[in-house]
Amino acid sequence: MDDHNTADPVTAGFSTDPTWTLHDDYGFFGVTDYRDSSILSDFGWNNNHLPLPEFDRIDSGGSSDVPEETNSTTTSVVAVQSWTGSTEIAGDSILLNPLASSSSNSDDRPESSAASGDAVCSGKPPPSSETGGKIKKKGLKRIRQQRVAFITKSEIDHLEDGYRWRKYGQKAVKNSPFPRSYYRCTNSKCTVKKRVERSSTDPTTVITTYEGQHCHHTVGFPRGLISHHEVSYPRLLMPSSNSQQFSYLRPQLPQVGDRGVSRSQPQVVSSEAGDHQISNYEQPPTSLQRSSVDQGLLEDIVPPIMRN
DNA sequence: CGCCTTTGACCAGCGC
DNA sequence: GCGCTGGTCAAAGGCG
Numbered sequence: 001m002d003d004h005n006t007a008d009p010v011t012a013g014f015s016t017d018p019t020w021t022l023h024d025d026y027g028f029f030g031v032t033d034y035r036d037s038s039i040l041s042d043f044g045w046n047n048n049h050l051p052l053p054e055f056d057r058i059d060s061g062g063s064s065d066v067p068e069e070t071n072s073t074t075t076s077v078v079a080v081q082s083w084t085g086s087t088e089i090a091g092d093s094i095l096l097n098p099l100a101s102s103s104s105n106s107d108d109r110p111e112s113s114a115a116s117g118d119a120v121c122s123g124k125p126p127p128s129s130e131t132g133g134k135i136k137k138k139g140l141k142r143i144r145q146q147r148v149a150f151i152t153k154s155e156i157d158h159l160e161d162g163y164r165w166r167k168y169g170q171k172a173v174k175n176s177p178f179p180r181s182y183y184r185c186t187n188s189k190c191t192v193k194k195r196v197e198r199s200s201t202d203p204t205t206v207i208t209t210y211e212g213q214h215c216h217h218t219v220g221f222p223r224g225l226i227s228h229h230e231v232s233y234p235r236l237l238m239p240s241s242n243s244q245q246f247s248y249l250r251p252q253l254p255q256v257g258d259r260g261v262s263r264s265q266p267q268v269v270s271s272e273a274g275d276h277q278i279s280n281y282e283q284p285p286t287s288l289q290r291s292s293v294d295q296g297l298l299e300d301i302v303p304p305i306m307r308n
Numbered sequence: 309c310g311c312c313t314t315t316g317a318c319c320a321g322c323g324c
Numbered sequence: 325g326c327g328c329t330g331g332t333c334a335a336a337g338g339c340g
Contacts, residue, residue: 166311171330
């Protein structure tokens with residue numbers, strides 16, 4: 001891990017950084033700023049399509065509950081990348097080209113199908129109880145699930161995304177004055193994890209990495225803001241015109257092929273989805289395969305046209 | 309009282 | 325084998 005590529009695409013100019021452009025096949029959809037509508041229109045998007053994280057006090061109904069400091073915060077997603085099938089992408093290496101880590105990909109394949117994608121919704125207890133605390137199974141590699149990384153320009157580290165998270169760890173990051181925080185979805189049957197770190201070279205940006213897929217419609221959407229029925233749709237929270245109020249939006253994604261159809265269905269990750277994931281550890285997914293792989297969060301945020 | 313964060317310890321993987 | 329680093333655990337304490 002010592003030789004992880006610590007280059008920060010944010011400040012290193014990730015828009016031209018080859019390690020990021022290589023991620024086109026994995027869902028990287030460009031460098032953008034939701035405030036720049038011209039860029040969005042180039043992608044066939046409008047503001048409603050961006051996965052803008054919401055501020056922490058979403059349940060305030062956009063009222064004066066929002067701290068003054070928060071009011072002054074500018075939050076915008078500037079880049080997203082996603083990938084599957086790679087492992088040992090730890091720490092700063094989330095910025096590495098997953099295709100370049102093929103040496104570990106073979107090791108990445110789930111040796112035990114109990115882990116990985118199908119475990120996400122298997123209803124099993126979380127790994128913590130399964131491994132019996134500090135008595136861990138030796139020789140059992142960590143299985144990486146599909147990950148999506150956001151680079152977000154924000155003064156807030158932990159950006160709300162509609163799910164409830166429990167922090168389970170924090171580590172100092174090499175070559176960075178900012179710690180990395182580890183979060184787990186509070187749903188006991190959901191193994192989705194989230195990693196949040198601030199860019200060492202550009203403190204104004206936050207890198208949020210999601211791993212796995214939620215197997216539930218909502219695990220307590222921000223303090224009961226909306227009903228369970230509603231959150232079966234992707235959760236995109238966008239600021240209202242005054243940037244202090246937030247509204248829940250159902251994204252109206254471009255209707256391209258069957259993707260548009262599937263969008264209208266509540267997204268429940270089945271065990272089959274897990275099987276898909278396993279197969280994709282074995283070899284790089286084709287475009288068609290990715291269409292089934294890129295479910296969950298990625299599907300929530302990336303319109304089909306961008307995944308082609 | 310339940311949920312959450314904090315934090316030190318522990319474990320696994322990797323390079324040398 | 326050793327050291328470094330990322331990732332995770334779990335006890336303790338805080339908060340509403």
